[in-house]
Amino acid sequence: MPIRINNIILDIDEDMSLLKNKIAKKLKISKDEVENLRIIKESIDARKKDIIKFNYCVDFQHKNEKSIFNKINDKDVKFEECTSTEEVVHGNKLMKSRPVVIGMGPAGLFAALLLAKNGYKPLVFERGEAVDKRTETVERFWATGELNTESNVQFGEGGAGAFSDGKLTTRIKDRRCDFVIDELIKAGAPQEIAYMGKPHVGTDILKVVVRNIREQIKALGGEIHFSSKLENIIQKEGKIRAIVVNGNEVPCENIIMAIGHSSRDTYEMLNALGVAMAQKPFAIGVRIEHPQSLIDFNQYGKYTGHPRLRAADYRLTHSSEKIDRSVYSFCMCPGGEVVAASSEEKRLVVNGMSYHARDKENANSAIVVTVGPKDFQDNSPLAGMEFQRHYEELAYKIGGGNYVAPVQLVGDFLNDKISTKLGTVTPSYKPGYEFVQLKECLPIYVTEALKDGLVNFDKKIKGFADSSAVMTGIETRTSAPVRIERTENLQSVSLEGLYPAGEGAGFAGGIVSAAVDGLKVAESIIKEFGPFNI
Structure with missing residues (x-):
């Protein structure tokens, strides 16, 4: 069980390598006894401009933790219980067709990733282009004013967040945040986002990360289609039967609708179908x-x-x-x-x-x-x-x-x-x-x-x-102007099989919270259905 220590302070000119020395001094042990040191959080204290300090929360291991607690009484020192990720139990309801994810912003990307990791082989449709081609299109627009209404800063692989600061700060407290950060790091984000007080990735690195997650989804059996626009949803008796993408009908019973906050024509299509939405x-x-x-x-x-x-x-x-x-x-x-x-x-x-x-x-x-x-x-x-x-x-x-x-x-x-x-x-x-x-x-x-x-x-x-x-x-695009109403099991209140997700559905604001919402809706499908077998 690791020991967690809060409020380890370094002056601005002190190197991070001195963390072990600070810990050893505080606990009256040798710095060589501090094993497997891991930074949990780093924050800057700049309240006094002439005295700037760095504040750290760290975990480490010691061969005899009990001896430390027997000789020190400090509210900043405690045992940190190891918590395991909650396992999602698969349902047993038969899935007749592959689950569909509409949109490859944070919500859609992480929903597809979780489905793929659990053997559900998601079918992903993104109206915009893959991130590299999309970048060329966007840069041409910035240079010339030539707008592609299907692939731009709002639409395409990575969503609107791919052309942003890549902020990962969030106010939500959810175990799934750790999963999101871990997967971003595995895909190429800097390790520091795990502990920085205000983590960010930046649009240049985020494009690499998004591309790597896409390839992971494909390697796990997912199928991804770019320049593929959802045009209609075919329903019968309040249940989804199929979707129309680029004029082609695709059998479907479960859709994760992760469209982002700017898919206005999709909002209009959903409204025409009678999908319950409200002003926000x-x-x-x-x-x-x-x-x-x-x-x-x-x-x-x-x-x-x-x-x-x-x-x-x-x-x-x-x-x-x-x-x-x-x-x-x-x-x-x-x-x-x-x-x-x-x-x-x-x-x-x-x-x-x-x-x-x-x-x-x-x-x-x-x-x-x-x-x-x-x-x-x-x-x-x-x-x-x-x-x-x-x-x-x-x-x-x-x-x-x-x-x-x-x-x-x-x-x-x-x-x-x-x-x-x-x-x-x-x-x-x-x-x-x-x-x-x-x-x-x-x-x-x-x-x-x-x-x-x-x-x-x-x-x-x-x-x-x-x-x-x-x-x-x-x-004007600070957040979605609508909320697509959903039930406790995260389906649309008016159309069975439709799972509104992320910022475009009105349930998130930012990269991490949107990704977490995508994970939630994917879990809802996993809990009800068994994996789809092609």
């Missing part, structure tokens, strides 16, 4: 860019640029009393870029992305304002989606077309002026930008809440509302 709140706003050096200095002070420190991030929230709205930062990308993330013709949307090194000049984050059913035009389940479309169309129009983004400097935004020249920050967005007033593509209450939020955030990060910081519009 989300947030809209802009991307803001500052010099990464500004964020680093606010976080690290005199230690800015120290080799032990990563590019600094931030998380900001504000409740605007005068507008009665929440304003907050979302998907902050240190040392990253603002990217074109459109998926529909003549509708403009932006997102943020970082590579693993996070070494670009600018920091960027979405600054968004909550919206919900009270803001939508009608009671249709898809009213939130149409709300998104409306403002994306305005953004495209005022940018002048060809996915040129509307841009305004913060100082001009606060003073209702059109910007005429750049200051210290150069927008990273491609294929281009146009100076406009962002209030022309946002609801007035969002504009006013953003102004209130910027002033508040400047009190927390000095220079956040600097006049030369750049705002790029617009960010």
